[in-house]
Amino acid sequence: MKDLFVEIWESVRRNKMRTILSGFAVSWGIFMLIVLLGAGNGLMNSFLQGGSGFATNSVSVGGGWTSKPYDGLKAGRRIRLDDGDVAVTGGDLFAENVDQVSATVGTNATVNYGKKSINGYIDGVYPAAQEMEKRVLLAGRFINDKDIADSRKVVVIPESTAWSLLENGQDAKTLVGKHIKVGDLAFQVVGITKADRMRNSRDLYAPYTTVKTVYGMGQEVGSISFTTKGLDTEKANEEFEKQYKSVINLRHRAAPDDDRAIWVWNRAHQDVEMKQGRNILSTALWIIGLFTLLGGIVGVSNIMLITVKERTHEFGIRKAIGASPWEITKLIISESVTITAVFGYIGMFLGMVSCMILDKTVGQAKMSIMDDEIAMLVNPGVGLDVAIEATLVLIIAGTLAGFFPARKAARVRPIEALRAE
Numbered sequence: 001m002k003d004l005f006v007e008i009w010e011s012v013r014r015n016k017m018r019t020i021l022s023g024f025a026v027s028w029g030i031f032m033l034i035v036l037l038g039a040g041n042g043l044m045n046s047f048l049q050g051g052s053g054f055a056t057n058s059v060s061v062g063g064g065w066t067s068k069p070y071d072g073l074k075a076g077r078r079i080r081l082d083d084g085d086v087a088v089t090g091g092d093l094f095a096e097n098v099d100q101v102s103a104t105v106g107t108n109a110t111v112n113y114g115k116k117s118i119n120g121y122i123d124g125v126y127p128a129a130q131e132m133e134k135r136v137l138l139a140g141r142f143i144n145d146k147d148i149a150d151s152r153k154v155v156v157i158p159e160s161t162a163w164s165l166l167e168n169g170q171d172a173k174t175l176v177g178k179h180i181k182v183g184d185l186a187f188q189v190v191g192i193t194k195a196d197r198m199r200n201s202r203d204l205y206a207p208y209t210t211v212k213t214v215y216g217m218g219q220e221v222g223s224i225s226f227t228t229k230g231l232d233t234e235k236a237n238e239e240f241e242k243q244y245k246s247v248i249n250l251r252h253r254a255a256p257d258d259d260r261a262i263w264v265w266n267r268a269h270q271d272v273e274m275k276q277g278r279n280i281l282s283t284a285l286w287i288i289g290l291f292t293l294l295g296g297i298v299g300v301s302n303i304m305l306i307t308v309k310e311r312t313h314e315f316g317i318r319k320a321i322g323a324s325p326w327e328i329t330k331l332i333i334s335e336s337v338t339i340t341a342v343f344g345y346i347g348m349f350l351g352m353v354s355c356m357i358l359d360k361t362v363g364q365a366k367m368s369i370m371d372d373e374i375a376m377l378v379n380p381g382v383g384l385d386v387a388i389e390a391t392l393v394l395i396i397a398g399t400l401a402g403f404f405p406a407r408k409a410a411r412v413r414p415i416e417a418l419r420a421e
Contacts, residue, residue: 015307022303023343025296026397030344030390033289034351034382039358040285042380044278056271057099057231058132061089061224061248064263070255079252079261082219088247089226097240099227102126103208105217111204112181113165120161120202122182124211132225135205139173140191147207153214155182156191156205182206185214228268234276237269290393297340297397304336304405315409325410332409336402337395344394348387355381 063079083103088094090101106123129135130142138159147154157180162172165180172192179186187206211217231237241264246256254261308315315328363377 015303018303018306019339022296022299023339025299026293026340026343026394027296027347027350029289029293029296030347030394031351031354032292033286033390033393034348034386035354035358036285036289037282037382037386038351038355038380039377040281041382042355042358042363042377044281045378045380056274057228057268059226059228059268060265061085061226061244062222062263064260066254066258067260068255068258070258071253073253077254079249079254081221081224081248081262083221084219085248085251086221086224088251089224089244093247094244097228097230099229100128100131101224101226102128102132103221103224104129105208105211105215105220105222106203107211107215109183109204111161111165113175113178116165118161118164118202120182120204122155122204122206122211124208125205126208128227129205129225132227136194138192138194140176140189142191142193143205143207148209151209151213152207153185153187153210154190154207155180155187156193157189158193158195158203160195161202161204162189162192228266231268232272234269234272237266237272241266241269293393293397296343297401300336300340300398300401301404303339304332304402305408307335308332308405308409311409316413319413329406329410332406333399333402336405337398340398340401341394344390344397348390352381 061081063081066073066075066077066079068075081103086101086103089098102125104123104125106121109120109122111118111120125143126148127143127145130137135142135156140156142156143154146152157175159172162175163170166172166175175189176192177189179188181187182204187204193205228237228240231240245259245262245264249256249258249261252261315323318328319325358377358380363380
């Protein structure tokens with residue numbers, strides 16, 4: 001093995017400029033592959049971050065209007081969800097695919113603290129709403145199971161609402177533990193959430209049971225939300241939605257196949273489509289990068305062909321003294337793989353450094369979408385899996401680049417090679 005590397009080094013040393021130029025093409029190909037994949041990952045992460053206001057496996061359900069007659073009832077009837085629908089959603093029928101369940105009821109209310117007053121909206125929710133809506137707590141806590149069981153008069157408010165109720169310069173977190181007036185009732189502030197400009201920043205969260213009782217809302221609910229599990233394909237999501245709509249529709253004497261009786265916003269379905277889009281983008285970038293790398297492979301192959309031609313006399317002598325065709329083939333392929341690997345790893349390293357630079361420069365820039373700012377690139381870079389895949393590409397590329405020259409060298413007849421100049 002040592003002798004093999006010594007021979008490779010001697011061959012490279014005799015043709016420094018030629019080796020560097022052909023190796024540069026390989027470096028550039030791998031460099032572009034890593035940068036393209038890193039930038040693509042950064043764009044997708046940015047897009048996903050921009051749509052991260054809700055859990056990707058969450059589903060929201062609301063009442064609609066029937067679009068066809070059924071069971072003796074005419075079309076155009078309003079469907080209002082109720083507590084029975086919440087129980088069915090979280091019951092045994094959908095236990096295989098439904099994880100956490102939440103429901104909302106709410107009403108407009110005037111919110112007062114001291115001399116300050118604003119118009120707000122109080123939402124009765126379950127504890128699971130925090131995870132589903134990805135509400136970030138800045139201080140205190142969110143609604144918990146004890147609040148639900150005891151119908152406590154507690155509330156969680158966004159920091160923007162807190163600022164509106166406080167004097168200029170006061171920290172929103174100082175409201176935690178204080179009592180504010182919602183309508184004619186006093187509620188204790190138990191938590192402050194980060195303001196979200198993409199949603200109503202005047203929403204106040206209170207226990208579902210409290211809002212139901214205080215405002216006398218009976219059995220009706222505004223909407224139902226739940227997280228799903230085991231729905232990993234588009235087909236599985238479609239079948240679940242169809243079954244779910246059918247069950248809820250029948251509870252309200254609507255046709256099982258009436259798509260307008262209730263509306264279902266399945267973010268899990270969207271997440272599957274997003275993953276498919278990400279895979280398509282990644283495949284496209286791999287193809288572009290590999291075509292760029294192909295130029296370097298061709299360059300290395302040409303160099304090895306020239307090397308074989310220049311060393312024809314040497315190969316004839318080797319074969320004349322007993323060298324087998326495989327030994328000649330191994331020498332050429334080893335030299336090709338070495339050149340490709342060394343320059344390829346240089347390109348890979350520079351590509352990863354460039355991704356880090358992108359993260360510190362372009363990644364810090366913001367773009368405005370729906371009155372909210374998100375980073376242009378989020379964590380642009382590649383993982384260990386891509387590095388391993390790129391290593392395999394280099395080995396295969398080097399082998400292919402050296403195969404045909406090596407095959408030619410192995411077929412050289414000693415008598416003809418000894419005559420060659």
